[in-house]
Amino acid sequence: MKIQVEATDGYTIVSVDGRVDATNANEFEKSMMKVVEEGCTKIILDCSGLNYISSSGLRIFLIVLKKMMAIKGQFILCNLQPEIKEIFDISGLSSIFPIYTNKEAALAT
Amino acid sequence: MKKHTLASHIIRNVLIFCAGLFLVTFSIYYYFTRNTIRETTRENAIFLANNTVNRIEQVLGPAEKIPEIVAKMLESSFLTRDSLIPFLKSILSINKSIYASAVAFEPNYFPDKGLFYAPYVYRQGDSLRSAMLGDENYEYAFMDWYQIPKMTNAPYWSEPYFDEGGGNIIMTTYSVPFYTVREGRRTFSGIVTIDVSLEWLKEIMSSVKILETGYAFLISRNGVIITHPNKAYVMNQSIFTIAKENSQPGLREVGRQMIQGKSNFASADFKSKWHPGKLWINYKGLPSSHWSIGVIYPDKEMFASLRKINMILLLLIVAGLSLLSFITIKIINRLTAPLKHFAESARLIAAGNFNVQLPEIKTHDEMMELHNSFSYMQKELSEYIVSLKDTTTAKEKIESELRIAREIQMAMIPHIFPPFPDLPQIDVFAVLKSAKEVGGDLYDFFVIDGNKFCFAIGDVSGKGVPASLFMAVTRTLVRSISDKEASPSVIVSTLNKSLSMNNESSMFVTFFLGVLDLVTGEMSYSNAGHNPPVIIRKNGDVVMFEKSKFIPVGLFEDFEYGESSVQMESGDKIFLYTDGVSEAENAENKLFGDENLLEIIRRNANASPRDLIQKMEEGLAAHVKGYTQSDDITMMTILRNG
Structure with a gap:
C-alpha cells in the first residue's frame, strides 16, 4: 500500500495504491486521520491505484466519512476500479459515499 | 589434518621475513666488508713494498756514491796510480757494507804495467787485503761487470752472485765507468767497482710480514730470486722458471712487469707447491738497481678474519631467530590463551549454559572487546530466553483462551x-x-x-x-x-x-x-x-x-x-x-x-x-x-x- 497526500488550497487529494486490508488498515487509518485532523473540509480520495479493499479497509473509509460529516465537510471517492466499485455496490455503501468517475468531476462538487 | 595454531602461522611468517631481512643485510655487509678488507690489505702491501724499497735504497744509494766519486777523482787525475790501493783500503775501512772494491783500467792503459791493471782491495776476516786482477785466466775486460757499463756508458748493478771464494755469500757488484782525456778526447778508461754483500737484504726482506704467512721477495733485473723465504729458490730460480714449473702464465706476466720496473697490484692463482692457494701480489721496482720487490699474501688469509666474523654473525642470527621464535610463541600463546577458553565458553553457551564463566581478561585490548561482546551476548541471550519463555507462556495462554473463545463462539x-x-x-x-x-x-x-x-x-x-x-x-x-x-x-x-x-x-x-x-x-x-x-x-x-x-x-x-x-x-x-x-x-x-x-x-x-x-x-x-x-x-x- 502506498499513500500520497497532496494538500491544495481548499481541498486535499489523497491517492492510495495497492491493497488496503487487515494487515495495513491501521497504517491507512493513521494517514487518513492525519489529513482529517489538519482541518481540511474537502478530501478527495483517488482510488485509481487501489486494487483490493477488505472490510477492515472499508471501516476506515466509513470512519473518515463520519468525521467529515460531523464537521459538515466532504469526503469524495473517485476513479474506483470496477472491482472496488462492485464492493461498494454490494455493501450498499455507494449510497452513502459520493463516488465520481474522475478527479475533475470530484473537484467540481 | 594437522592443526595449525595461530602461533605457528605468525612464527612462520615472522621467521621468513626476518631470515630474508638478515640475509639481505648480511649480503650487503659481506660485500662492503670484503671490499674494505681487500683495499686495506692492498694499501698495507703497497706501504710495505714502498717501505722496503726505501730501506734498500738507503743502503744502495750511499753505496753507489763511492765508486762514482772514485770515478770522478780518476777523471780529474786527483788519484794517482800508486795511491789507489791505500785509497780503496781506506774506503773499505769506513764502509762496512762494501766487501771489496776494484779499479780496473782498460787493457794496455798503462803500457808499462802490462796488459792488465786492476788494483783490488777485499776483506778477509777482519783484515783488508789487496791484489791485482787480470791475467790470462781472468781477462776481466770481457766480464759482464766490465763490458756492460762500458757499452752503455752508465753505471751498472750486476746480477747477484755467490761469491764462492769470499765466504759463500750473495754479492752484487756496482760498476761505474770512468773516463780520462787522451789525445785531447774524453776516452773510456776503465771501471770502478764495489762488491756489496746482500746478506743485509735477507734481513730487511725477512722482516716484511703481512697477514699470517705473507712475505716479500726480491728479484733481479733478470727475474732471478735474490731473497725468498724458501732458500732453495735463492739464486737458483727465477720468477719465470717458477712460473713455468707451476704452469702459471699469470706469474710470468707479473714477472715481466716486475723486471720492467713497474709497480702494480694483482692477484694470481699461483697454486705454488711451496705456498698453495690463491695468492695476491704487490710489486714495486727499485729505481737504482732495477730489481723488484714482490709482496705476496694468501687470499684466504686476507678474508680469514671476515670468515670468522661471518661465522659469529651467522651463529648470532640463528640464535637470535631461535630466541625470537621462542619469545613470539610465548607471547602469542599468552595473548591467545583466552581464545581457547572463549571457544569452550561458546560451546557451553550454545549448549544452553548461559551462566558459564568467561576467561578473565586483564588487558585492555581486542581480547577485552571480545570478552565484553561475549559477556553482552551471554546477558542478552539469557534475557532473550527469559523473555521468550514469558512470551511463549503468554502466547500459549492467549492461544488457550482463543480456543475457549472459539468454542464459545461456535456454541452461539x-x-x-x-x-x-x-x-x-x-x-x-x-x-x-x-x-x-x-x-x-x-x-x-x-x-x-x-x-x-x-x-x-x-x-x-x-x-x-x-x-x-x-x-x-x-x-x-x-x-x-x-x-x-x-x-x-x-x-x-x-x-x-x-x-x-x-x-x-x-x-x-x-x-x-x-x-x-x-x-x-x-x-x-x-x-x-x-x-x-x-x-x-x-x-x-x-x-x-x-x-x-x-x-x-x-x-x-x-x-x-x-x-x-x-x-x-x-x-x-x-x-x-x-x-x-x-x-x-x-x-x-x-x-x-x-x-x-x-x-x-x-x-x-x-x-x-x-x-x-x-x-x-x-x-x-x-x-x-x-x-x-x-x-x-x-x-x-x-x-x-x-
Whole structure:
C-alpha cells in the first residue's frame, strides 16, 4: 500500500495504491486521520491505484466519512476500479459515499 | 589434518621475513666488508713494498756514491796510480757494507804495467787485503761487470752472485765507468767497482710480514730470486722458471712487469707447491738497481678474519631467530590463551549454559572487546530466553483462551444438523470456517411463533477478537429483538440502532435477515449491505438477488432499512454466503468470483443443502489450491419442503 497526500488550497487529494486490508488498515487509518485532523473540509480520495479493499479497509473509509460529516465537510471517492466499485455496490455503501468517475468531476462538487 | 595454531602461522611468517631481512643485510655487509678488507690489505702491501724499497735504497744509494766519486777523482787525475790501493783500503775501512772494491783500467792503459791493471782491495776476516786482477785466466775486460757499463756508458748493478771464494755469500757488484782525456778526447778508461754483500737484504726482506704467512721477495733485473723465504729458490730460480714449473702464465706476466720496473697490484692463482692457494701480489721496482720487490699474501688469509666474523654473525642470527621464535610463541600463546577458553565458553553457551564463566581478561585490548561482546551476548541471550519463555507462556495462554473463545463462539451458532427434526418443511445446512481462531462471520436461524422460520447471515468488518466480540453482540441482539418482532426491516433497523450507538470504532456488519412463512412460502427479507443470496428454483433456475439498497448495520443509527419479499415454492432453495466465499483468493490473487459460485450452484441445483455446500467447498478448495484462507468463510442453504 502506498499513500500520497497532496494538500491544495481548499481541498486535499489523497491517492492510495495497492491493497488496503487487515494487515495495513491501521497504517491507512493513521494517514487518513492525519489529513482529517489538519482541518481540511474537502478530501478527495483517488482510488485509481487501489486494487483490493477488505472490510477492515472499508471501516476506515466509513470512519473518515463520519468525521467529515460531523464537521459538515466532504469526503469524495473517485476513479474506483470496477472491482472496488462492485464492493461498494454490494455493501450498499455507494449510497452513502459520493463516488465520481474522475478527479475533475470530484473537484467540481 | 594437522592443526595449525595461530602461533605457528605468525612464527612462520615472522621467521621468513626476518631470515630474508638478515640475509639481505648480511649480503650487503659481506660485500662492503670484503671490499674494505681487500683495499686495506692492498694499501698495507703497497706501504710495505714502498717501505722496503726505501730501506734498500738507503743502503744502495750511499753505496753507489763511492765508486762514482772514485770515478770522478780518476777523471780529474786527483788519484794517482800508486795511491789507489791505500785509497780503496781506506774506503773499505769506513764502509762496512762494501766487501771489496776494484779499479780496473782498460787493457794496455798503462803500457808499462802490462796488459792488465786492476788494483783490488777485499776483506778477509777482519783484515783488508789487496791484489791485482787480470791475467790470462781472468781477462776481466770481457766480464759482464766490465763490458756492460762500458757499452752503455752508465753505471751498472750486476746480477747477484755467490761469491764462492769470499765466504759463500750473495754479492752484487756496482760498476761505474770512468773516463780520462787522451789525445785531447774524453776516452773510456776503465771501471770502478764495489762488491756489496746482500746478506743485509735477507734481513730487511725477512722482516716484511703481512697477514699470517705473507712475505716479500726480491728479484733481479733478470727475474732471478735474490731473497725468498724458501732458500732453495735463492739464486737458483727465477720468477719465470717458477712460473713455468707451476704452469702459471699469470706469474710470468707479473714477472715481466716486475723486471720492467713497474709497480702494480694483482692477484694470481699461483697454486705454488711451496705456498698453495690463491695468492695476491704487490710489486714495486727499485729505481737504482732495477730489481723488484714482490709482496705476496694468501687470499684466504686476507678474508680469514671476515670468515670468522661471518661465522659469529651467522651463529648470532640463528640464535637470535631461535630466541625470537621462542619469545613470539610465548607471547602469542599468552595473548591467545583466552581464545581457547572463549571457544569452550561458546560451546557451553550454545549448549544452553548461559551462566558459564568467561576467561578473565586483564588487558585492555581486542581480547577485552571480545570478552565484553561475549559477556553482552551471554546477558542478552539469557534475557532473550527469559523473555521468550514469558512470551511463549503468554502466547500459549492467549492461544488457550482463543480456543475457549472459539468454542464459545461456535456454541452461539446452531451447529446440529438437521436442527429441526420435527419441522419437515425445512432442511437447512450451514458451515462457518474462521480464518483465525475466532471470526467475525455469523449465521443463525430459529423459529418464530411456530410457523415462521427466521434466518440471518452476517459479516463483521475486520477479523479476529474485535470482530468476534461484535459478532457475539450482533447475534445476541438479533435473538432478543426477534423475540418480539417478526418483520425483517424492523429487526434490522432495531439492530442497527443498537449497534450504532456508541460505536466509536465504526465497526459494521453486512447483514441479511429473512423470515420465511412456512405456511404461505412467502419469504420477506432485509439486506443491510450483504452479498446478495442466490435463489435456486426447483426447476433448476438460479437467480441471484438484487444488490442491497441499504448500508451495513452499525454505521448510522437513524438509517431506515426497508424489506422485500420473494415467494419460495416447495423444493426451492436459498443459498447464502459471505464474501469469504466470493472473494476467496488463490496464490495469484485471483478471486473466486460470482460466476464460479453461480456455476457450481447451477451444476448442483438439485443437491441437498448439505451436498450443495460440500460441492461449494470442493470448488473453493480447487480454486485456492491450498493458499492460506484470509477471510472467514460462511455458507448456509435452506430448502423449503412443501
